[in-house]
Amino acid sequence: MSSTTAAPAPILGSTGEARLAELALAKARRKRRERAIEAVLLLAACVSVFTTVGIVYILLKESLAFFSHVSVWDFITDDQWTPLFEDAHFGIRVLLAGTLSSSGVALLIAIPLGTIIAIYLSEFAGHRTRETLKPILELLSGVPTIIYGYFALLFVTPMLQRLMPELPGFNVLSAGLVMGIMIIPYVSSLSEDAMRAVPMSLREGSYAMGATRLQTAVKVVVPAAFSGIASAYILGISRAVGETMILAVAAGMQPNLTLDPTEPAATITSFIVQVALGDLPHGSVGYQTIFAAGLTLMMLTLSFNMLGYWMRRKFREAY
Incomplete structure (x- = not known):
């Protein structure tokens, strides 16, 4: 046992x-x-x-x-914006027209040039060239916007008046052009980062099929990186919509219901600056207009951000 x-x-x-x-x-x-x-x-x-x-x-x-004090219907449909006058009108469409026209001019400059610069830096420029040009380009985003405003007023506007003698001294066109130059670094830098994140195997496959560098960049790299490029575009749009000082200096701050960029106009942000620096008593209806205008601006930028989110999801699923 x-x-x-x-x-x-x-x-x-x-x-x-x-x-x-x-x-x-x-x-x-x-x-x-x-x-x-x-x-x-x-x-x-x-x-x-x-x-x-x-x-x-x-x-x-x-x-x-x-x-x-003011009905939402009048705020949306009235075609005059004179909240500081005795006969007050509160038509936000006037400020929206100025905001959209100036942003449209800026984006017509920033998006094409920014995309072309991004394609060059990502696909064609050498390492030394890229490391030299990109920091210089990004310096544009560090210039104070008030400097851009005076540049638009004192340089770009006189230059445009040589081509269009009837152009007024304050106009949306010159402000929008300079604002587009200011936005270029936002678009180009983020777009270039998105393109460089595309796997090299896609480029090599395109080259193996006989495509040139330009064809590969335009037909392979850009579509593959478009979710990131769309984010750069949305950031540029939001930057243009929210710009203040360039428009306050060069666009005239005159509330006109027009989409013609050759005329002076007021934007939402420039009006907020005008009222915030004025002598209106706090709590008055005229003073409260800046909050209604700010809420409209926030809703506008939110809609653009939601559009960008939808585009990112769509193109990520496609590629």
């Missing part, structure tokens, strides 16, 4: 127990650091969320106070 005996449990010395205690303490310290880092990251995320919520709350609160 055999009997089994249990193996004796290992006996740890004082050195082994101290080592285990050190490991447990280090693990606890690492977990505390990780929790602290997670808390900091969560706080940073919450700051951005709370800031957005606070902006929306202020705009909605003040806009509701404005719409308690």
Whole structure:
């Protein structure tokens, strides 16, 4: 009859127990650091969320106070914008027309030139050329917008008046052209990053089929990177819609219901600057117009961002 005996449990010395205690303490310290880092990251995320919520709350609160005096129907359909006059009118279409016309001129410059520059930097420029030109190009985004405004007023407008003598001193055309130049770095830089992220195997496959570099860039790389290029376009649109100082200096800040860029006009942002620097009492209907205009501007940029999100999803699924 055999009997089994249990193996004796290992006996740890004082050195082994101290080592285990050190490991447990280090693990606890690492977990505390990780929790602290997670808390900091969560706080940073919450700051951005709370800031957005606070902006929306202020705009909605003040806009509701404005719409308690002015009907939404008049705000949308009236074709005059004279909130500072005795015979006040509150037709936001006037400011929307100026905003859209100036943004349209800017995008006609920024999107084609920005895309061409991005194709060149991504597909044709050498490493040294790209590393030299890209920082120089991005310097345009660091120039203060007030400088662009005076450049449009004192240089671009006189130059355009030589071609169009009847062009007024304040006009949307010169402001939009300069604003398009300012937006080019946003479009070109992000588009070039999206193109460079396209796998090299797609280019090599195109070359193997006999395509040239230009054909590969236009018919392979650009479609494959179009989700990122669309994001660059949407950023450029949002930048154009939200621009203030160039239009305040060079466009004239005259509320005209027109899409003709050769005429002076007021935009939503330039009107907000005009009222914010004025002598209107806080809480008056005239002062509250800037919140209604700001809410309209936020809805406009939100619609563009939603369009960009839809385009990104669509082209990511396609490619």
